[in-house]
Each structure stands twice: as structure tokens, then as C-alpha cells.
Amino acid sequence: MRWSQNFIHTLRQDPSDAEVVSHRLMTRAGLISKVAAGIYNYLPLGWRSLQKLEVIVREEMERAGSAELVMPAVQPAELWQESGRWFEYGPELLRLKDRHERDFCVGPTHEEVITDIVRRAITSYRQLPVNLYQIQTKFRDEIRPRFGLMRGREFIMKDAYSFHADADDLDTAYRAMEAAYCRVFERCGLGYTKVEADTGNIGGSESHEFMVLADTGEDAILSCPACAYGANVEKAETGRVTPAPEWPRELPGSAEAVHTPEMRSVEQVAEFLEIDPAHLIKTLIFETDEEFVAVLIRGDLEVNEVKLKNELGCTHLQLASEAKIEEITGGPQGFSGPVGLDGVRIIADPTVMELAVAATGANREDTHLVGVVTGRDFEPSSVVDIKLAAAGDPCSTCGEPLIERRGIEVGHIFKLGTKYSTSMGCRFQDAGGKEEPMIMGCYGLGIGRTLAAAVEQNHDDKGIIWPLPLAPYEVVLVVLNADKSEIVEAAEGLYNELRSAGIDVLFDDRSERPGVKFNDMDLLGFPVRVVVGKRGLENSEVELSLRKDGEKHLTPISEMVGGVQAMLEDLRS
């Protein structure tokens, strides 16, 4: 392909609305352009990279035993009503009506449609398992799209679904998908890690996320440097955290109320009472779709709202407003405590129950209770781990301190169980003639997001440094002094040689000044560069170089193709 026949428009300046590096560089390099918030065009070069990634994904899906199909973007409401998600999904689901006023939505994911396909076709355990995937455009009306392709509203995703007669068979498919994902990210040359994850509102039992490590990642992940444990912070379990220090004073016979004027935060109260923050019971009032709950956590720790949500089995959870807190506890915000708290469920983290003696809010203005004893002064409704894991906490497996890193979620695989097959009647007859719901798995991989993650991980101050498998073109041939006909002729000859050798090459045939061309090459990040110009041609030489190190190798024209092939070979190994 020639530059002059392509549609490549680079920007000299950073776009004003791009914050993260992948968004900035992909826009500047003319790979994508914005149409509306979270909605992008994939321009020719960007689309070419995307297609290369899709080829890799298809090959690995095939290897994992999944067959490709394509489902519609626009889906009838009936299917979503059947699964119940028409009512659960919320405003993220883009809903629309056709001319007959019938309800539809733009698919944010395809469990409903795929389940409908399979239930119509499969009736017997003899026909299972089924494993299908598609690469397709999704729409999720995110509250806050941002960072270019990293969190768009419309985005391209590979989604696969598997259907099984039993849990062991699901496990086999799950492991095959897990391996396929690893191979995809390895083939793309990305540094990634696989972590345990929460299943969110998709539902299901086991779940893993694939994270490309990058400081700009939106997810925090905790991993153990000693063993293989790694998890999204939302999901992470820890071993027993350091217990609170010894209570510094004599234990009063009963809890005593202490005047603590304007002391609302844990730090203030701990300092004022001359105790450790770990001696405090922090009491948070949460509001769900149907109830209020009081949540108790040790003063030096934080609550994991995802764990709490799972415990409560609710879809919406938020901290109660100041007015509600007063209504429920009788005291203002900052002075809540479990003692004498009636009318709401009290959920305590185990770390609270370990405290022999504690201080906490008195549910009265400017007052805390000191010398509170668990079990004597209050009794929680339930004790559940709802602690947010943090860097430095001991690994749940081996006890080593966990470290925190940031990652971009590029893949997420779930064991769904029978959530959709039950609600939508996707059943089969087992060997005994009994009808059972199929057991399902689903497996997502963000195509655009993976590409953005690759840029996030492979760039310098001049531009993108494509890993070879994702580069829009593997080689760029640049002609300098393009006003001289003998030089253009030589370059044309080299272009033909490269093409005849089957090399994936872009020919920059523009008559721009050298500086412009070099800067564009650096920005676009083609792995291998061939420069033809007056200076080299005088000695029948061209210059070969790699984007990643920029080292220039003068090569006789007759050896150009061989030299390029050697460099590509080198990059592949």
C-alpha cells in the first residue's frame, strides 16, 4: 500500500481532549477519531491493527474449539425480559423502539441471544458441549466514557459462550479458554497477569480477569510476590491482618460515654482518646434497594463494597445520606455505633469481632463510647469478611505481603452456571432422560481495549512502538528527495521487491521534507523502517532500522530484502 493512496492524517499537536497516552497517540497518529463521547471511528491504519488482532483471536478461539458466528446488535426486549435483565440492567442498556413502538435494545452483551439460539437447537446431552464466539460491536451507555478506546460506549468485543451437561465439562472449556487468552496476549507481546475476579452482575461462580499492566489502568490488582495468587482488589482475600495492639488502659466495667466534640473522623477520635485507630469500630450506614444496614469495620481498615454487595445480594448500594443516618441511629454522621442500634441489620467484619475491647460512636452528638466489648455490649446480625484488601496485607495462601499494581482489564472469563439457562428454559435431557438446565460459561475479550493497552505499554516520547503482530504494517519504506526521478524510480523498484517477497509494507511515497517523514514514522511506530535517499543511493545503499532502538544499518541495495527479512525474523523470535 502506498501512503498517497491511503488515508493517513497525523496531527502535530496533541488533541486537547485526550488524557491518557494511548488515546493521545492513537488520535495523533490518525488511527482513530472521535464521533461523540465514547464513540470512535477506526481509521484505515487503526482498523488494520485491529484486524490483525482479530486474526490472532480467531486462530486461538478455533484452537480452543469455539466456532464463530455473528449475532445482531439490536435485540428484542422480550429476550431480556425473559432473563430478567430488562429490569435489572439499568440505564447502561440503550433502549429503543421501532416504528411499531416495540421495545428493543442495543446489545451490551449477548447471553440472551446466544441462549435463545442454543435452546432452539439442542435437546440432548449427546449434542453438548456447544462453544460459540463472535467478534462484534457492543454498546454500553457508560456513565462516564473516557480514555479513548479504553472505555468507550461503543466498542468491539470478542465474546464467547459455552454450554455443558455438567460442571466438569464446563471446567474443561473454561481451562481451554483461559489458555487461549494467555496465548492471545502472549502473541501480542503484552505484559499481562491473570487474576481472580468478582463476577459482578453477570453472575456465576468462578471468574478470572486478564489485566495488561499499566499505570493508567482503571483497576487495582493485588498479587503475591511469593506464590501465584493475584486478584482484583474488589475480590482479593487476605490472610489474617495484624491484630490491634493491646488496649492501653484498664478495662472499664461497662462502656462509658465520652464527650468528643466535633470528632468525626477515625483519626481525630483516636488521637483525642489516645488509642490506636485499630481500636475503633467504624460504623457505616449503607442503603440498598430495599433496606438499610449498619456495617462494622475496624477503624484502620476500609469496607469492600463489592464484597458487601454480594453478601447483601443487592444490585444497588450506597452510603446513606446524613439525614437517613440521623433517622436510623439517632445521632449525626460520624458518631454512629452498634451499641443499642435497633431496627437494622448489623454486619460485622471478623476483624471487629477479634477486638477484645473497643471504642465506637454513641449514636449521640459529640459522644463516643469507650470500653465497648463485643458480645457484651452489642451482637452483630452476621459476621462476614467485607474488608477491602490493601497492599501489605498478608497473602491468603502463603502469608507474604501483597503488592498492588494497576491494570487494564482486557479479558474476563466467567463460569456462569445456570443463571440464564434456568430463566430462559435452555434445557437438555441427560442420559437418564431427565431434563436439566445447561451449565454455561462466558468469555469476553476487549478488542479495541487490547489495542489501546498495547499502545499504553509500547511507546516512547516520540510515538507508538508497535509490537510486530499488531503493527498496521510491519515495514515502512520511506523515500527522501522524492523530487528526483532516479530516486523515486529506485524506491519504486525496492517497493516492488518487498511486495514480491510477501512483506507487509507501506510505501511512504510523499514528497514531504525528511523531518516531516521521520517524525511521522516515529509517531506511527512501524517496527522496521527502510529509508531510500540521495545520500545512500550514491553508494547503492539503503538504511534499515528498527523503531524500538533506532539504530541505523547501511545495507547494499541488493541485500535489502534479505536484511528486512532478517530483522522481521529477529522481531518474531
Next chain:
RNA sequence: CGGGGUGUAGCGCAGCCUGGUAGCGCACCUGCCUUGGGCGCAGGGGGUCGGAGGUUCAAAUCCUCUCGCCCCGACCA
């Protein structure tokens, strides 16, 4: 949805406070010149200043409303 910001030529921005013929850099067009890291000179085209309403002799500028976009948060496979 709460908080903050922003909207002026394809891109990046100034002008607004203090109302008076809409500017700069890059890009683009023409000519000359130049050609191994974003050339130089000369000439030129392009904007109902996000939209609506108001104040005024006069509004990019002041006022009201509204829409888009960005950032932080909440939220989110």
C-alpha cells in the same frame, strides 16, 4: 447524578475582565526557493465566535436559559 473546567477556521490557542470592523501558530491553496529529523520568502482561501433568548445605538465580550465536550467523584462484564 454531584463538583470543577471548557466551547472562537481542519488542529492548538489568544481576544471576553473594561462591549465598538474576529486574531495568532500549525495545516491548506498559488508562486519562487529548499530537501537526511516538523525549511525560507511572498501572496491567498477559510470562522452566522456551540445554540436560543435578553440588555444595548452596538454583543465573541454583559445577563438568562440550553446543548456538547473534558477532568474528579459516585457508578460500571
